[in-house]
Amino acid sequence: MTVPSNELHLAAYLEASAQRFPERTAVVSPDGSSITYRQLNEQADRVAAFLVRRGVQPGDRVGLLLPKSKEGVTAIFGILKARAAYVPADYTAPATRLRAIYADCQVRAIFIHASVLAVLAEAPPEARPDTIVVLGCSAADARAQGLDAVVDWEEVLSEQSRVDTSTSRSLDDLAFILYTSGSTGIPKGVMLSQRNATSLAEWASSVYQPSQEDRFSNHPPFHFDMSVQDLYPAIKHAAALYLVSEELGKDPRQLALFISENRLTIWYSTPSILTMLAEYGNLRKVSLDSLRIVGFAGEVFPVKHLRKLVDLVPHPAYYNFYGPTETNVCTFASIPKPVPANRTEPFPIGPACYHCTPLVLDQNGAEVNPGEEGLLYISGPSVFLGYWNRPKENAAAFLERNGRRWYNTGDVVREDKELGFIYLGRRDRMVKRRGFRIELDDVQSGLYRHKGLREVAVIAVPDADSGVKIIAYLSAHDPAKKPSIIELKTFCNQELPYYMSPDVFIYLDALPRTSTDKVNFPALKAAFLEGK
Template sequence: MTMPLLHDLVRAQAARAPHAIAVHHGESAMDYGTLDELARRYAAALAAAGVGPGDRVLLWDEKSAHLIGLMQAALRIGAIYVPVSPANPAQRVARIADSCRPRLIVRGSSGRAPGVTLDELLALAPREAPAWESDPDDPAYVLYTSGTSGEPKGVCVSHRNALAFVAWAVAATGLRSDDRLSNHAPLNFDLSVFDLYGAFAVGASVDLVPSDLSYSPEGLVEFLRDRGITCWYSVPSALQLMTRQGGLLDGPPPPRLRLCVFAGESFPLGEVLRLRRSWPLVRMFNWYGPTETNVCTSYEVTEADLDRTRPLPIGTACSGDTILLDETGEILVDGPTVMLGYWGRPRHRGPYRTGDLGRYDDLGHLEYHGRCDTMVKLRGHRIEPGEVEAVLLTHPGVADAVVVVAGSGLTARLHAFVVPGPGEPPTFLAMKRHCAEHLPTYMSIDRLTLVDELPRTPNGKTDRRAVLAAAGG
């Protein structure tokens, strides 16, 4: 049996249920039949613009049903789409373009960069679209992430890579055709893969969260409730902001919500258990995996976790992957979701080294213990700030925390930035005592700063560089 490709999903649903809604965007809705025809027209337009198999199409525009149709179109002619959030400044987009050398740039209507708009592209469409038979191991899309060198790195993902995750995720969550998934993440963030292709795999609909709501806690809570979302997927910090500032847990649970999935960073234990208690009928999943592997481990948060005192596990291997720990505790991932490689570099071979540290708990669930590359030597000892953070997050007075090393040499100190939870804010002395109960003396924090919230990157993760700058590092 021939393996399906990413663009086969919409085609199949258009043939099965053409009038079922595929994409909601604001007050508009597009059914599968219309999305299928739109993808055909855009495929013809791309070919007319000179785009062919293996060419890159850089997408620098706001989310829309038309942009989703263009992504489908690129796949149908064997091209590779490269989504870039419109929040990216022109200079960074130029660096990404220098890396992937797109045949075509599709931009917003502001005329801020070379390329064409969606309307201009569609005007090029002839009557017939070209046909192309892709291979499951052909590149489908490239997601650019921050590189340690300061230059963006393009994670190249094949149809097989993406569908291995999607097929597992659909089965694990029990996704159905009557589901309505939120798409909170930018399209260049790997969380969006489940939102879009999970929906398309079962004939469900995806509701695109507008960029102006992305960081509005009250707006996101209203979106979740009023749009009838059944499956929410975001980084934990979005749910934390929605809880603390948006009234997420005020009143009854969202009426249609049945799945809540989070990934991308650690979820403070007190916060996730508060969510678990408040939504007893909602299934919750903690997913883990870098962009290079998408989701490779999963843990379902259940009522049995309500008495938990250790950090939330990242679970067990999923998506057909195998998880290994080397002698240092670094997490290695091998299996079908591991990327083809970084764009412009040799193909990746063998297990992917995540740079994350892990260990197994007594039940065989993997726990995340910070980054290898943030490990420091302080006061003559090797210290992983992530391990200190994990301990701080088990304190009932802490909603969120990040630990950085400020200073150097003899003046280097562990500086904790803490977002207080409900109730009395934690004191420095209380935090020192808590550290003493769980960590060796040399890993105890030296300074404590209470903040209303932690700075975030455009993808919603903790901005450690901004935290370090605030600490004077």
Template sequence: MSRLEEIIENTAKVFPHNKAIEDYEGNAIDYSSLETNIKRVSNNFQNIGIKPSQSVSFILSKNVDSILCLLAVLHSECNYIPIDELSPPKRQISVIVESRCTALLFRETSVDSQLLESLPTARVHKNFLGDISLAFFNWENHSDDFASKNLATILFTSGSTGIPKGVCLKHENMLPFIRWSKNITNLTEQSRVISIAPLHFDLSVYDIFSTLMSGGCVYLLPAKEAKNPMLISMLLEKWSITHIYTTPTMLKLIIQYGKVEKYNQTHLKNIIFAGEQMPVETIQNVINTWPDGNYFNFYGPTETNVITHYQVDTSLPIENPIPIGIECPYAKCKILIDNVLYFVEPHRSGELVACGESMFDQYKNASSEHVFYLDETGNKWYKTGDSVEINGNGQIIYKGRLNRMVKRHGYRVELDEIAKAMSTLDEVSDAAVIFADEKLVAFYTDSNFNISEIEIRKHLGDLLPVYMIPDKFVKILELPKSSNHKIDYQKLNSLLDE
């Protein structure tokens, strides 16, 4: 197997009548029907002009038809670009423009009416599949150097320049994780996996592809419903869920607000978490809530997918902090100290770098040279930007970020992107953002000092996803600067304590 679409072909031969997908509305499809419909939709793509190697983006809520479209895009030897349906239209347009995608799949009820008017839309095929329409774009002077049948997806993440960066992942980058994660998390044809992560979040790769490789069923939650811990708790019982893959924050919310004691969740045996550091208190609550489970900590940036893992041993005292563990079999990790590579050995600390089959090659719309370390043999190592140390057992411990990118609710957030968005307001002359006590705090200067926090929030809401909107705004007369005339972020942190 060398391509993602072959997953369905293989599983349909072994488990044709197993339920493959069920969505929140109750629509369901088995593997045999899924394979048949993928081929039908793929033929329809080709008949209206979709060609191999092209990029097809989509703004779709998760249901059977949207996953069918995604899989048909892959079957057409194209790549898919998922766009956050809850992001403001300007953000969605930015991703489409940066991707220079051939076409966009969308539902008219869920996109802004002016979105297509703001883009070089050539033609629109309404109701291409049910209520899903397909728009084609005509980009001027566009030659796609990235066109390749080997490209599977482009996942856009926060960019420090203020423009989202597109991480290009090939089939060969994604399959090693899919195979490995299926086995290590005990996925079988009896498994029932709840899909909480949106499709533009790399956790969805496990939900969709690892589950479908196993012959189990993936249960889809749309983005709005996926924010409701009470609903998720109820669905764990209703759908007899066996596997959940989400962030520590979401697990904490389910336990706090999901009234789990009301529901029978004894089927839940495999709890996988990633995207941010797992607090010891939260993992203890997870174990107390679902005591018969297996508990996995996955770690890895979008550029590499998961590269380290740790399984919590409940027979031993819980380690503090929870390790991100050891490298996955398809990845190699080293420690970068003063521009020199060292092996992962006890008591070393530095920046975690990685290479291997799952590592991306390049960004769609930005240079990637600065994110790689080139060793003396010419091998490229991805610099994660994460500070780590190795404990006495040889396990990797996450210590924090080395740069201005943080993780919030599992999402990557470039703090400078928020500051740049604030600075597009005429009334804001300067802005800086820090991350303190798990909160985004924005400092800004205003020559007239008359713009309100409500106005700033509204402006940012038009440009950024909800998870990038600061929790707190602080007006100051002048941003503190260091001796080299750069913003003094340490001083900004100290201002919060005053």
């Protein structure tokens, strides 16, 4: 189905803003350099024409391995204008993971930073994309690293041909693929269409009410779903988008100064970052009064840190956004101000967004009575197309019911008439921490690689300070030579991403077992919570 409605395409957001506000600042890079809407649109046109001339077809995938930069945003819009789909990934991730991602979705072209050229240089030539564009060094320098057919960014921007895809665009076009985390498990590519992204951008605009005067932050990286809610509402409304670099994002005092000095108006990040700002951002001395919206998502926000933040920065409206990558934000709740002094339990995730239809089902697939707990299903224009090349997972992810396609979030909720949905947890072994999905079994198999350990059982418990705590229960082959906790931490640091490393390690002589000889996880959880 082709929808002629041109203004509802992500690339059309940029084109409309470039027409209305050509000289306004569109994107500010972490180094302070910026690009106007006219420049961004013109350069993205050149990127699109370059890609098309190199054989990139609608629906083709194009990789993006770049630090945050205005060039990265330009590449994104160029790819979208070519009706191709961008596949961003964490350029600091291990090369094997990155090669697995790009081999999985078979990217036709890639934009890659000079610092990570080894990802391609060490891959066999036949596994490399047809077109490689390097940023941060010249094509000659990249060729010296063993990559023959490389083009640099300057050459792309000097493209003379032109393409216009505006009449053939469809809301069904694949817009981007986001690979879910899970480092030891094989990442899955979540396919998101133009419709998925524009429906989110339209809904978010109804909450943010942005104008060209707004200054958006972009803290999450582009391979995180949260970035979609920064990038497209900002460009749609010709606002300025301030990219936060990876380094700055981890430094609360500098980050507070960055928000203050740039007079940012809209902020969206994980609660971990906001906790860091509240606790260590020196907010008694730095005013963040330019902010009018503060949103958070990706994990539970411990109420004591949220209260502190709202006390220190009382002016903005605070929103708790909820949703997996597969639907992006699908429920949201406004946080009352001030946060009640006696409240300790996390805030509800709230009612469904207007573009999402919720359904709560019990284990047998029957609708629960109002107020009863069950699994949350979502249907509507924001629900993803499916996982790239994963028929088995796709069959399990969706439910056909009442003539609609429903995505099973796997999250257990209860609906309150006034508050909306209350998040209760999960029935499987997945937790979310710092915006990342963590399979506890992946943590477990990581630890099992340590030769000194005989048994490993990893559990997660709610924690008032950090939202969730990961506990590893262990037994050693030789109790006299059990690895020290420092040794285990160091081991995890090498074997697992930082967000997967357990907070607590506890040795037992042997792990408790059920009558069928399985590890008794409920007993471990109860024992930990009792011992607290």
